[in-house]
Amino acid sequence: MKTHFLFPNQFKIIGWFLFVPSLVISVLATVLNWNIDNYFTCKVFAIYNDGFFQNNSSAFFQIIENSLSDELLTFSLVIGGLLVGFSKLKKEDEMIGQIRYESLVWATYFNYVILLLCTAFMYGISFLNVLFYNTFSLLLFFIIRFHYSIYKLNKQNSNEE
Numbered sequence: 508m509k510t511h512f513l514f515p516n517q518f519k520i521i522g523w524f525l526f527v528p529s530l531v532i533s534v535l536a537t538v539l540n541w542n543i544d545n546y547f548t549c550k551v552f553a554i555y556n557d558g559f560f561q562n563n564s565s566a567f568f569q570i571i572e573n574s575l576s577d578e579l580l581t582f583s584l585v586i587g588g589l590l591v592g593f594s595k596l597k598k599e600d601e602m603i604g605q606i607r608y609e610s611l612v613w614a615t616y617f618n619y620v621i622l623l624l625c626t627a628f629m630y631g632i633s634f635l636n637v638l639f640y641n642t643f644s645l646l647l648f649f650i651i652r653f654h655y656s657i658y659k660l661n662k663q664n665s666n667e668e
Contacts, residue, residue: 513593513595514594515595516589516592516595516596517594518594519528519592521591521593522586522588522589522591523591525583525590526588526650528583528590529579529583530643536580537640542577543580544574545574546574546576546578547574547606548572548573548576549571549572549626550571550573551570551573551575552570553569554567554568555567556569556571557650563635584642584646585642585643588643588646588647588650589646591646592649592653606656610652610653611653613648613652615645617648617652618645621641621644622641643660643665
């Protein structure tokens with residue numbers, strides 16, 4: 508089977524090393540109310556800065572002082588999640604492709620049901636946290652469902668032998 512758009516299997520290991528620690532740090536930072544904005548501060552180029560947390564006004568195309576910790580976590584979560592979710596398995600066949608497809612569809616539906624429920628029942632800054640985590644939750648739900656389905660398939664195949 509020709510697998511288009513999938514990364515080589517070796518990328519899955521890199522993905523796990525990026526995804527898991529950044530997910531744990533992100534969840535702990537939110538739950539324990541850690542302020543991670545004091546780490547990795549440097550001058551960066553901003554296409555647009557609204558000045559929301561600073562005393563300066565909004566402006567386009569400027570150099571600002573900013574903490575890169577949240578950006579690093581976001582990059583690690585997204586890149587790691589993509590590598591874990593969309594790297595080939597050692598044995599990739601039509602059944603695995605079907606499971607991958609069904610898991611992605613299921614994760615999309617599940618993710619948007621949760622988003623709609625949160626939109627209906629959460630407000631204020633809490634809702635902004637929901638939107639932030641919604642960026643990663645689709646990948647997370649896909650990874651969980653896909654690997655659980657593969658686990659069930661392998662367990663079923665081992666019971667038949």
